[in-house]
Amino acid sequence: MSDNIAATDSLADSTAEGTTDTTPSTGRWGEYTDLTRNGLWDNNPALVQLLGLCPLLAVTGTVTNALGLGIATMLVLIGSNVTVSLVRNFVPSEIRIPVFVMVIATFVTLIELFMHAFTYGLFMALGIFIPLIVTNCAIIGRAEAYASKNPWQLSAYDGFIMGLGFTLVLVLLGAMREIIGQGTLFDGAQLLLGEWATSLRIELFAVDYPMLLAILPPGAFLGMGFIIAAKNWIDQRREQQRKQAPAQKAQRARVTSQ
Amino acid sequence: MSFYIASSPHAHQRRTTSDLMRIVALAMIPGIIAQWYFFGWGVMLQIILAVATAYAAEALCLQARERSSIQGLRDNTALVTALLLAVSIPPLAPWWVIVIGVAFSIVVVKHLYGGVGQNLFNPAMAGYVVLLISFPVQMTSWLPPVDLTGNNISLFESIHLMLFQYTSQGYSVEQMRMVDTGALFDAVVMATPLDHIRSDLSQGLTLSESLQAPIFGGIAGLGWQWVNLAYLAGGLILLQQKVIQWHIPVSILVALAVFAGLGSAIAPDTLPGLDIHLLSGATMIGAFFIATDPVSAATSNRGRLIYGVLIALLIYVIRSFGGYPDAVAFAVLLANLCVPIIDKYTKPVTYGHGKGRSKTAGGGH
Numbered sequence: 001m002s003d004n005i006a007a008t009d010s011l012a013d014s015t016a017e018g019t020t021d022t023t024p025s026t027g028r029w030g031e032y033t034d035l036t037r038n039g040l041w042d043n044n045p046a047l048v049q050l051l052g053l054c055p056l057l058a059v060t061g062t063v064t065n066a067l068g069l070g071i072a073t074m075l076v077l078i079g080s081n082v083t084v085s086l087v088r089n090f091v092p093s094e095i096r097i098p099v100f101v102m103v104i105a106t107f108v109t110l111i112e113l114f115m116h117a118f119t120y121g122l123f124m125a126l127g128i129f130i131p132l133i134v135t136n137c138a139i140i141g142r143a144e145a146y147a148s149k150n151p152w153q154l155s156a157y158d159g160f161i162m163g164l165g166f167t168l169v170l171v172l173l174g175a176m177r178e179i180i181g182q183g184t185l186f187d188g189a190q191l192l193l194g195e196w197a198t199s200l201r202i203e204l205f206a207v208d209y210p211m212l213l214a215i216l217p218p219g220a221f222l223g224m225g226f227i228i229a230a231k232n233w234i235d236q237r238r239e240q241q242r243k244q245a246p247a248q249k250a251q252r253a254r255v256t257s258q
Numbered sequence: 259m260s261f262y263i264a265s266s267p268h269a270h271q272r273r274t275t276s277d278l279m280r281i282v283a284l285a286m287i288p289g290i291i292a293q294w295y296f297f298g299w300g301v302m303l304q305i306i307l308a309v310a311t312a313y314a315a316e317a318l319c320l321q322a323r324e325r326s327s328i329q330g331l332r333d334n335t336a337l338v339t340a341l342l343l344a345v346s347i348p349p350l351a352p353w354w355v356i357v358i359g360v361a362f363s364i365v366v367v368k369h370l371y372g373g374v375g376q377n378l379f380n381p382a383m384a385g386y387v388v389l390l391i392s393f394p395v396q397m398t399s400w401l402p403p404v405d406l407t408g409n410n411i412s413l414f415e416s417i418h419l420m421l422f423q424y425t426s427q428g429y430s431v432e433q434m435r436m437v438d439t440g441a442l443f444d445a446v447v448m449a450t451p452l453d454h455i456r457s458d459l460s461q462g463l464t465l466s467e468s469l470q471a472p473i474f475g476g477i478a479g480l481g482w483q484w485v486n487l488a489y490l491a492g493g494l495i496l497l498q499q500k501v502i503q504w505h506i507p508v509s510i511l512v513a514l515a516v517f518a519g520l521g522s523a524i525a526p527d528t529l530p531g532l533d534i535h536l537l538s539g540a541t542m543i544g545a546f547f548i549a550t551d552p553v554s555a556a557t558s559n560r561g562r563l564i565y566g567v568l569i570a571l572l573i574y575v576i577r578s579f580g581g582y583p584d585a586v587a588f589a590v591l592l593a594n595l596c597v598p599i600i601d602k603y604t605k606p607v608t609y610g611h612g613k614g615r616s617k618t619a620g621g622g623h
Contacts, residue, residue, distance in 0.1 A: 209395065212391055212393070212394070213392040
């Protein structure tokens with residue numbers, strides 16, 4: 001099973017340095033641990049694979065929008081991964097991409113209708129970016145790279161954790177832009193969660209003039225750049241610490257021998 | 259005794275970045291004095307704040323990048339960036355505007371791209387565009403020249419206005435921008451000449467009607483024409499000192515004159531003429547001080563000419579048909595983006611390596 005993962009993830013791994021030298025865990029839950037680490041950090045769809053940047057950059061003006069689109073994407077990802085995994089043995093490989101796209105489009109339509117019915121305000125706020133989830137490369141990427149080669153339970157978990165990784169980055173970027181831009185958090189949360197959520201709105205500081213740059217698209221690019229830089233910095237530091245660790249042990253041995 | 263061994267050209271004056279940037283800063287003095295004369299103490303205050311912010315940001319960045327702070331601070335590039343940004347923003351803009359702008363210029367545009375000599379974009383102009391996009395109200399609140407408003411804002415009131423946006427008597431910046439026209443309204447808020455033409459044209463007035471406004475006392479707008487002429491003088495000093503080459507300023511000014519001439523020949527009532535384009539807005543400081551930034555400009559002589567014409571074309575198009583009254587910052591940034599491709603196609607051929615000859619000769623030189 002671990003061989004299987006290494007093979008299927010090789011597509012994305014070529015961009016991710018972190019995954020190449022981490023040995024896959026073994027055992028019954030090892031697979032799930034690997035998936036978790038990949039989805040949230042080592043192979044995060046937004047930070048490492050850099051997939052689905054269009055919605056990522058377009059709708060992260062506020063935490064609410066980011067959370068709404070993130071959850072919608074996650075649900076589509078889980079649904080499409082499970083379905084693709086279930087039909088994987090019946091689909092001829094020549095036409096697998098059109099089939100995957102049809103599956104994804106079905107789930108996006110479902111989500112869109114649900115949002116239209118239950119979170120109308122958010123539906124209006126996200127606009128074209130809900131139907132555009134179909135074109136989010138992260139979804140078809142997971143269908144192709146993972147779900148089409150693995151059983152449905154694992155695929156469902158992969159969809160969930162990849163969606164979660166994507167959502168976390170969306171929310172982080174949304175929070176950064178909302179705080180810098182207008183000094184609030186969870187502005188308009190009632191669009192997503194219902195009327196009670198109006199009280200969730202936190203005003204961190206009052207601004208007379210919003211910093212429009214953060215709210216406009218350039219702010220998304222800048223913020224994304226900073227998040228990716230921060231991730232690479234953390235990875236680099238970990239790498240250095242790992243390299244230094246054996247050297248420290250040797251030093252200690254010498255000290256005790258004296 | 260030690261000999262300095264260097265490649266050709268041998269007969270040259272060795273100037274450090276620090277020397278060059280100091281001359282650039284000194285050459286800005288005439289323009290700064292003109293701005294101070296027409297727009298009051300605000301200019302000086304913005305400069306002080308900008309320079310302080312620039313050096314603080316530069317020192318922090320160098321510290322974080324584990325570089326020598328003294329060496330970095332001495333090269334005067336931060337000083338020039340701060341000066342260029344400070345004279346580009348309205349003199350009475352709130353203090354945090356210039357602080358945010360300069361900090362962005364130094365930290366993001368300069369140091370995140372690798373520091374001195376590595377930045378893709380002109381730091382001052384990128385900072386300016388960030389400010390213009392983020393705070394459109396503050397960034398367009400230019401004062402009319404002093405001889406038009408008649409109220410000479412004292413140094414103390416300028417500080418008060420920059421800190422709180424109100425004078426100690428409680429007048430707002432908006433009120434300080436009022437000009438008594440004696441016409442239908444008691445007073446109107448005065449904008450820059452380019453702003454004024456733009457809003458008049460959008461209201462269906464013709465250019466000649468728009469030029470009747472009191473702000474067009476001279477050739478291209480009271481105050482502004484002298485500021486531009488002062489920067490032209492400073493630019494000529496730079497040319498005389500051989501700090502900059504003639505290619506970029508001349509190509510910008512000539513091309514802008516040609517475009518403006520053509521435009522006003524075709525549509526004299528809607529497109530401002532040569533005088534307005536050359537002597538209003540940021541044309542002169544743009545041509546001599548901003549576009550000639552040695553890091554972000556094109557490097558070959560032919561490339562510089564193309565770069566200048568491109569900037570002039572962008573300035574003309576954006577001023578005439580775009581969304582903003584002045585366009586030097588956008589034009590320079592867009593041209594900065596084109597520099598790698600301009601450099602690639604204008605790379606001078608090494609002597610003896612004619613076109614195609616190097617291929618057939620196969621490196622036999």
